[in-house]
Amino acid sequence: MSDALPPPTGPTFDVRLIYGPLLVGIFFNLILYGVTVTQQLNYLQSSRRDAGWLRAFVWTIFIILTANTGFDMWIMYEPLILHYGAMPGKLPTAFVTQPLSVVLVGFPVQVFFIWRIWTLGQVKIIPLIISLFALVSLAGGIWTTVMVPIVAEFRNIPQLYRSAEVWLIASAVTDLAIAVSLAAVLRSKKTGIGATDGIVDKIIRMTVQTGLITALCSVLDVICFLTLQGETVNFIWNIPLPKLYAICLLSTLNARETFRSAFSDARGAISTSAELRPKQxxxxxxxxxxxxxxxxxxxxxxxxxxxxxxxxxxxxxxxx
Incomplete structure (x- = not known):
């Protein structure tokens, strides 16, 4: 009598399309957490002149990111270790923390950059419109977070489509609008003086580069979610979003000292040039x-x- 098990019958799941994208997204998330820690240490050294509310805001974001990193590791530990070999059934217990983390980090960072557009720009209607999209994104993210425990299982994920579409599309539009608007506002601040305009160009490039990375991941998240429904490919881009928002914020704050020094050098160069100009x-x-x-x-x-x-x-x- 053979002890071999009979071949499995009935429908099977391709776990590569269920757990694979989740695992890759969490790998990216963990790598970006290391970048975030480095940026946070740099901010700690350069934040002495910042207001108390700004320092508290940055540290609150970092605490949320640290908790998000632990929860994401648990999201994969539960199905791959505790339930090893089991077919994908219930969603991991900590899965609800993923949309919540994106909302808790993404919305405040978006509001911060909208505030910068408001203070720097002359046209106030633009930040108001962007704020509406940010609020819609916030509502969609909260809606999705509430729906996750109700859905409870992988097979019921299609019930999240409506709330997630509102959340992800509005978030992608907000991120793109912030990147474009900040670049336009900073470009309008050029003075016509080569030394200072060069520094403004550097600020624009940094703003566009950091902002577009977040916007690109948001757009890819939406595209994968809408075109590959029933799979979890979009989580490759969705899971790292909290870290990308934080890196965008911290890189902007940490660059201030460099730009202050550059502006001081530019003013000194302009003053020296004026003193050395031949007298008439x-x-x-x-x-x-x-x-x-x-x-x-x-x-x-x-x-x-x-x-x-x-x-x-x-x-x-x-x-x-």
């Missing part, structure tokens, strides 16, 4: 101007002696 002959006729800077001096002033005229022109130059 104040006694030549084209340089005469009155106190109001109209371009000419009175006839009596033209007849002044060199010493008197020098004193008069010094006062005019100082006033201009």
């Amino acid at each position: 002959n104040v006694f030549s006729k084209p340089q005469f101007m009155d106190y109001k800077g109209t371009g000419s001096l009175a006839e009596d002033d033209r007849n002044m002696g060199p010493s008197e005229l020098g004193i008069r022109m010094t006062k005019v130059v100082e006033r201009v």
Whole structure:
């Protein structure tokens, strides 16, 4: 009598399409947590002049990210270790923390950058419109978080489609709008001075690069979710989102010291250039101007002696 087990019968699941994307997304998430820790340490060294609310905000985000990292590891430990070999059935217990983490980190960071657009820009309607999309994204994320315990099983995931569509689409639109609007607002701040405009260009590039990475992952999350329904491929992009939002925030805050130093150097270069500029002959006729800077001096002033005229022109130059 053979002890071999009979071949399995009935429907089977391809666990590669269920657990595979979750595992890859969590790998990315863990790698990005290391980047976040480095950024947080850099912020700790450069945050002495920040307001108390800003430091509290950054540390709260970091605490949420640390908890999110632990919960994500548990999401994979439960089905792959505790329930090893079992067919995908119930969602992992900690699965509800994933949409909650994205909402708790993503929405405050979006509001922070919307506030920057509001304070820097002249057109206030744009940040208001972006705020509406951010609020819709928040509502969709909370809706999805509430639905996860109700769905409870992998086979019922299609019940999340409506809430997740609202959440992910609104979030992607918000991230794209923030990146484009910040670049446009910063571009409008150019002064025409080469030294400072070069620094503004660097700020724009950094803003676009960090903002577009988050926006790109949000868009890929939406595309995979809408086109590959029934699979978990979208979680490759969804799970790392909290870390990407935090890295975008921290890299922006940490870059301030570098840009302050660059602006100081630029101002020093401009001042030195002005001091070294060849002085014009104040006694030549084209340089005469009155106190109001109209371009000419009175006839009596033209007849002044060199010493008197020098004193008069010094006062005019100082006033201009």
